[in-house]
Amino acid sequence: MLERKQLKDRTQVTFVLPADTPAGPVSVVGDFNNWEPGTHTLEAREDGTRAVTVALPGKSVHSFRYLAAGDYWFNEDHADGHDGPNSRLHT
Incomplete structure (x- = not known):
């Protein structure tokens, strides 16, 4: 799931997944991070999900x-679209 918050000249996007799916x-x-794994790792939240903004x-x-343990790549079901193997996001 994607949560968005509009600011003056930018958009804060929070990427949200269930706490245990996928595991690890x-x-x-x-x-936006030069496709560098580990730069934006999702962290646990009190509501039972994990997220990064x-x-x-x-x-x-x-x-x-998304990149999970075991070199498991997957897309965002609620993305604004898809471009080949990638999810697309419009701010």
Whole structure:
């Protein structure tokens, strides 16, 4: 799930997944972090989910995927679209 908060010139996007699906550490990897695993790792929240928030420029489009333990790549079901193997996000 994606949560968005509009700010003056950027958008805070929170990437949210269930606490245990998939098991193990998960990071969001995309063009906004040079596709570098581990840069934005999802952390546990009190509501039983895990999440990470990234500030992105407003009115932009980004490609991303999730990377879980065991080199398991997967997409966001609630993305704004898909571009080949990647999820797309519009801010």
